[in-house]
Amino acid sequence: MLNILLFGPPGAGKGTQAERIKEKYRLVHLSTGDILRGELKAKTELGREAQKYMDKGELVPDEVVIGMIDNKLKENSGANGFIFDGFPRTTAQAKALDELLEKSASPISTMISLEVQHDELVKRLQKRAEVSGRADDKDISVIENRIQVYHNETAPLKDYYKAQGKYTPIDGMGSIEDIFGRVCTVLDEL
Numbered sequence: 001m002l003n004i005l006l007f008g009p010p011g012a013g014k015g016t017q018a019e020r021i022k023e024k025y026r027l028v029h030l031s032t033g034d035i036l037r038g039e040l041k042a043k044t045e046l047g048r049e050a051q052k053y054m055d056k057g058e059l060v061p062d063e064v065v066i067g068m069i070d071n072k073l074k075e076n077s078g079a080n081g082f083i084f085d086g087f088p089r090t091t092a093q094a095k096a097l098d099e100l101l102e103k104s105a106s107p108i109s110t111m112i113s114l115e116v117q118h119d120e121l122v123k124r125l126q127k128r129a130e131v132s133g134r135a136d137d138k139d140i141s142v143i144e145n146r147i148q149v150y151h152n153e154t155a156p157l158k159d160y161y162k163a164q165g166k167y168t169p170i171d172g173m174g175s176i177e178d179i180f181g182r183v184c185t186v187l188d189e190l
């Protein structure tokens, strides 16, 4: 079983690379951002609650996203493996994921961390705003806040996975195909 944690700041290309990895390695793609946007669209209570955080670029409470991932792991119990995209984002989430995987599947195989310079992140997110329809891509102050939240709350997870010998940084600059090539080199060695 291959369980990939795709890591990086907003705009690093996690969703784009996850789509390609999913096709090539036949894994289930779990994006907490996508699941939350689905709840928003369906106008559920959870979606309404989450939107307050998402619109500001803040993190949705841990118990909400952990519960979502728990459900998805149960729904996909026959999977070959998973790509976790945008989850975990806090140490509490990382610990919860380790516990969930211990119960239901294999541990994380590796954390692929897409490393992209700040100016490039902002450029990509502003470009994405033209097509994504995402409120949090439209406002530069929300973009900057999401990057800041990443540095404060999420980036420390690199050390969490480093301690497990699973931290794999990858140059996330350049073309989508070049970056995918680098990702495959890592995955093919697992």
Ligand code: AMP
Binding pocket: 010, 032, 033, 034, 036, 053, 054, 055, 057, 058, 059, 060, 061, 062, 065, 085, 086, 087, 088, 089, 093, 136, 146
């Ligand atoms: P993303 O699509 O991964 O950029 O996520 C969009 C927004 O959804 C984030 O800015 C957060 O408000 C929320 N979100 C997504 N994943 C998580 C998570 N693992 N923990 C907390 N909030 C999340």
